[in-house]
Amino acid sequence: MSKIAEAFQGKKAFIAYLMAGDPDLATSAEYILAAQEAGADLIEIGIPFSDPIAEGEVIQQAGIRALKAGARLDRIFEMVTSLQGKIRAPIVFMTYLNPVFVYGYDRFFKKCRDIGVCGIIIPDLPFEQQQEAADPAAEYGIEVIALVAPTSSERISRIAKDAKGFIYLVSSLGVTGVRNEIKTDIRARVEELRAVTSLPIAVGFGISTPEQAAEYSQYADGVIVGSAIVSLIGEYGGKARGPLKEYIANMKAALR
């Protein structure tokens, strides 16, 4: 069983997204460990990109802060390396294809393996184009996580067929960001997916409250929270440790 799959074993998983380098790299290393202490079962580390077309305002701003604070890829790798020995939760990167492509697929995924990163989520790499990255990733044991959107319909079974790690079920149309109401029938979507895959399914995009976490974890195997966490860091900057731990602990406790 992969380390990612283990994060879902015997429990519902809380997946926390943090932007590397926001407010700075040393502090984000501290926050990643704080998220683990508060109960996060899997950590998504965002690698900032200048043009994040799947992100809403909150994560866009975090990316700008991180890039301004000097969160270059080589430094992000150093930050993740510094977590070794302290981090037990599996780490996956979330970024756009260009930083990975320009660094070089082989070089990038080898580095991931060397520093203990298990997977990667690339929102602008759809199923049809996936092979160019997924093949080299597989060579180094890195799992490319597939996304399924509300618009995927008949694409679902093809996406699920080659999926690795877990399925990232995108809850809503549009971009990342806190939503008061999620209109998609998550239960029905999860059931559709169960019919075609045995991988764990985690729901993300728009989730911020314990009520939402409680509801979606009834059907899915985990929930993913990004913008709500990132906005806490945006608000508290270097003093977000306390609020962050409290927020994640509450969310984790709400999972059913």
Place this chain on the structure above:
Amino acid sequence: MEFGFYGSYGGQYVPETLMSAIQELEQAYEYFKGDPGFRRELDLLLQNYAGRPSLLYYAENLTKNVGGAKIYLKREDLNHTGSHKINNVLGQTLLARRMGKKRIIAETGAGQHGVAAATAAALMGLECEVFMGKEDMERQALNVFRMELLGARVHQVTSGTMTLKDAVNEAMREWSRRVDDTLYVLGSVMGPHPYPMMVRDFQRVIGTELKKQMLEREGRLPDAVVACVGGGSNAMGAFYDFITDSSVRLIGCEAAGRGIESGQHAATIAKGSLGVLHGMKSLFCQDEYGQIDPVYSISAGLDYPGIGPEHAYLHDTGRARYVPVTDEEAVQAFEYLSRQEGIIPALESAHGVAYAVKLARELEKDQIVAVCLSGRGDKDVAAIARYKGGDLYE
């Protein structure tokens, strides 16, 4: 070529949420492009609404003053709405209506594509929302007001560099919020497949007419076809029918801003490297970590860090050549053409004129250079005044 690739460029690198919309567009386009009814409706619009065919004008004063090859201007500036953008927009908006969409969205840099989109939406009874960088809204205020007059809503984009690149990001984000009733009408030969192919097909009329008109007037093909390149739609349209005519040089003019060594330019072919942005693999101005560089040009329409994938391919194969043209050269050409011929070109097109003049000077008098005059320059008058140290505001 397979799956919208041109050599190693192209593809469909968009979020999963948009894949169904992209594929729906691909299928609709494949169907309607062979549909005689669609073709007829579009041809009639191009004739009776856009004013095609556009003139091929022999710039006699300019030619004599330069003292080299004959210079012809393909007058896309005379189209309705004042640029070549209407060719593509009529095609895509008609397609949107055939697909049953109620709303179109568009990005715009200089505002010419936005104005064309707003125009076509007004004509065909569709809603229209245009995304435009804050900086571009300031330098092209007149076009913002034109779009609003036409009934479109203009959204100010304040993310990133607040120019064309960010307007594309925001249009893609908006499309992912509302895919069902909306078509993203992209303005250049860029983005995910099928856009580079579809926009080229809709702009191809420029080169098709140019070839026919040139044969009628001169009984021969031009020695060179010159056009400015941002994303590259007017250039692709002008070049396409000449690709197999190996005697015709194809030359794209990139914005070199304050000079390609100044770090303030948008010269993608000269300075870019392979990357992935806005749904396509192509050449981009970017750093060693794949962060897209802020680019610069006096002309908002060329102020883009990438280039259409088919141009990158034509560059690789050597079939087309791409040259940098600075702000200063473009402004000189802008004034030169205005005074010699009484034709005020768009600043974008002035980049092409600048190089055409340079080239004509090197060629013999019996040779011919054709320039795509992609748009008219009314929108740029205030920007030129400011460049020259005045403080004219619209």
